Amino acid sequence: MSLTKQSVCRLAQAGLMGVFAIILMRPYELPDPFGLGTPNWTAWCAALGALTLLAQWLSGVRPSSAVTWPLAAYIGIAAVNTVVSVDRVNSAWWLASMAANVAIFYAAAGTARVFRNGARAWLAFLYASITLLLLLATEHHAELGLLSRPKGYAIPLGWSGYPELAMLGAVHVALLVAAVQTGTRRLAWIAALQIPLSLAALALLYSRGSWVAVALVIAAAIAILVARQGQVRRLAIPAVVAAALVGTLVVKNATLRHLMTGGADAQISGYTIEVASPEMRLEIWRRTLHLIADHPFGGIGPGNFQQVFERVYNPQVNNDGRRGVHAHNDWLQQFGELGLPGGIAYAVLWAAVLVVGWRRAVGRGEFAAVGSLLALVAIAGTNLLTNMFFMTAGGSGRLHTLAWVLFALVAGERPSDPVTPVTAAAATSTP
DSSP: OOOOHHHHHHHHHHHHHHHHHHHHHOSSOOOOTTOOOTTHHHHHHHHHHHHHHHHHHHHTOOOOOTTHHHHHHHHHHHHHHHHTOSSHHHHHHHHHHHHHHHHHHHHHHHHHHHBTTHHHHHHHHHHHHHHHHHHHHHHHHHHHOTTOOOSOOSSSTTSOSHHHHHHHHHHHHHHHHHHHHHSOHHHHHHHHHHHHHHHHHHHTTOOHHHHHHHHHHHHHHHHHHHHTTOOGGGGHHHHHHHHHHHHHHHHHOHHHHHHHHOOSOEEETTEEEOOOOHHHHHHHHHHHHHHHHHSTTTOSOTTOHHHHIIIIIOOSOOTTSOOOSSOSSHHHHHHHHHHHHHHHHHHHHHHHHHHHHHHHHHHHOSHHHHHHHHHHHHHHHHTTTSOTTSOSSHHHHHHHHHHHHHHHHHHSSOTTOOOOOBOTTGGGOOO
């Protein structure tokens, strides 16, 4: 049995994407062999993305996607805005990070296209990785006290605080819901039994944005079933169990009740619960709108939100001990940094990806299509109340890249794509 050049290149791109997936989701700090610091994650994405694209090129696969034009418009506007940025050096680093994520987008898309189960493998690995991260976080949180709301998590190392882990928790729930909706009867029951455990771990992270995300995931899953004229009752039992679990947790858990009602800092069983009130979140959004109105066309440049916002629009410390940091909404921050043209382009890019994902989820109804779409809905829902992509490093940087990977699984394949997917066995042999 001999290997052709094409087979070797396809195995190489699968191997490179496998290495990247492990580095992306590992429960440790990212390896930094060259001591790059903040640009380290950008360097990893650029290097592995470029090598994978080279392997794809040598195997005869060319980069393509179903959202090429919205993506090109968004990147082009960001590049122009970097030139007129209030801090060109910082914006240049952000543009480099954006380019590295686009490389990962096309690398992941090409790999999923040529391997029949490429997308399923990505989602299965993502589920297993998040399960491990949530278990580590819950165990560490139990040592600190489950009524506390830690600002950071020493374990799992490198994933920062509760918002980052909660976004992953929402994605975890989305993948389980997709398995209930599309799996065999046995797989559906196994996934349904895990949903309450996943929701409990998510609730104990005390992130309100993730609750919105889960609600949107369930709504999207029901909409897909209705559109496919499927059995909506498949989700009935998990929904009832989840509602009962959430109700019990809210009744029993004082921290959850405090987060739902908002208010100033509170002392609960000896723990200080710092939480921004709903009014403070609305105030940050209003001040962000003022920033957008002051810079409607060119914006302030990629990555410059915090330095401009805290200096000009929010110089005082808020009741959560901070001065803004980010816009607490991914799309508002894009409008602030890239102006109206860039903000619209970013919104159109997301809309285009979700439309493609919806059509494929309804048309195919299989796990890869439904799971990748619901995972993106979870990420979008979390970003409605916060901006999880406000840094290019740390957990924030990893989550941003994860969104680009899911973009690739949803929209990395054109309807007219001539590439025929192959299995791993077929890629290693010739007639």
